Amino acid sequence: MINRGEKRPTAILVDDEPNLCALLKRQLTASWPELIIAAEAHNAADALSMIDALQPEIAFLDIRMPGMSGLELATRVGTACHVVFVTAYDQYAVQAFENAAVDYLLKPVSEERLRTTVARLQGRLCQSPPDLSPLIAQLTEQIRPKKQYLQWLQVSQHNDIELVPVDEVDYFQASDKYTLVVNRKSERVIRTSLKELEDELDPERFWRIHRNAIVRVAAIARVTRDFGGLTLQLHNHEKTLSVGRSYTHLFRQM
């Protein structure tokens, strides 16, 4: 029962898809007529400034949005308001949400499920919003990529500049001031030094095997041992690469 004198709760809806904001707004109006939808935002940056200005009690946040995600947005919002996550597909552990004092809705939202959420929110409005940072830290841990390694090389050929994924490269070889970028189809030149490449490439996928060469591990077909030391034969290449003395430990017998 709502007292006439009591302040009506306010909410903000955040979804990058306008039609989905509109749908949720209509559904909320039907199942919770007292709720005032103070604003709709279609990206996280707009949402932040609106929350700051309007100070709503509740924020409905879409999780997957371009730019800042709903999870990141929730961390920024902190305990300023109660958060309900809305997502098309639950790629995160549902239990994580259920354990924390936070609700989540799956799109398309069913009227019945929305009524449960509304009832829960009405019960929680008198309490201060919970701190979601541990939960969100746990969730973002699952999706955040680890260290960002070099993925693309910018290679110019004639007048064209082309972007080549590093996984297309079989080996890099130092040559005067330049570095040769070699795969089975082509041999191109970049200005990045082997040292810089070695620092930026994923060390699990690329090995420095010589003072003048870095090889993509998956491109190695055979390791040949002869009097001179170790020689690598590569898939689809006739040319072989020799392994420098100080790099033979990479290929040592187990």
Place this chain on the structure above:
Amino acid sequence: MTMTKIHLPPSACGRLKNGSVPPPLKNIVRDLVIVITLMFILAGLLNFALGGGYLFNLRYCLAIGLSITLSSHFLMKWRNAQNIHWQTSLAAILIGTTVGIIIGTLANGINPVSLIEKYPGLLLALLVVSLICGPAISYFFHSQAAMSEAAAALRQEELERISYEQRLTEANFKILQAQIEPHFLFNTLSNVLSLIQTQPEKAGQMLSDFTAYLRASLQQTRCDRIRLEDELATVRSFLDIMAVRMGNRLSYRIEIQPELLSVQVPPLLLQPLVENAVEHGIDPKPEGGDIIIIAYLAADMLQIEVSDSGDGITSSSPVGVGMNNIRERLNLLYNGEASFQVLPNSPHGTTIRLIIPLHREGKQ
């Protein structure tokens, strides 16, 4: 020199295993055992036919047989060949016979020089027997080697075919999986649900685009080739759906010469690129942007370009699963004849250019 074949997992960071016996040594031991056995039998036969004593015949047989075998192995090694070649065999028989006769004669206590003057009959017999038995033994090894070589080639071919089919099936499966990605499905359905109440006509249009898209995704992954026109229809359905969902932040244009509409292309080649351009190019920009798809002929190859006006790729942008998948499929389907280029647009955005061999309808 030892050779070790290694199989590296993509993320191998451990050390490589080494070992295994090189095959040539095993072969030489096996061949010597066979030859020695045969020589014991041959010596018996010759003793029966020509007389002279078993040991006398055995010394000759062993000397000549082993000389031929060893010289053929030596020649193979010297020529760095994996298997016996007829020229090698001939040279081995001639050298082996000469050396074998000399050694056998010495072993039997006869001066080799006197062989020509005193025992021309014996020399003739030795030459005749050697030149008959030598090629026979050589032929036996030759056919053995050829047989095992043929079996190995067949096995290798089979392995390659299985791995090719496996990789292709895997690539196709991943494409299908990407087509029916849950976020795309449920967000699209939610949009339809929203529009049904306010703009029923638009909802109907969206639902029919969605149906066309799903049908094409499910059917076309089962075809080897489809008409470019059909692929573009799937792309249009997808872009129309996304334009509604993104609240008109997305616009697109398709430019294609009419005669190219009927060329044959692998299914779902273009669609993942367009999806990539929307997701990573246009969607992250609040103001949205354009996608332009053009197809044309250049140097008798079909060139298709998908351009977006997004923020472009940085050196550490992840390489999309879709992009890797298309590269892999192009390599498998066109055996290296197709190419895939990623070009930065000026002032911003990305163009993906596919260059694939032209396949007209009805032609392979």
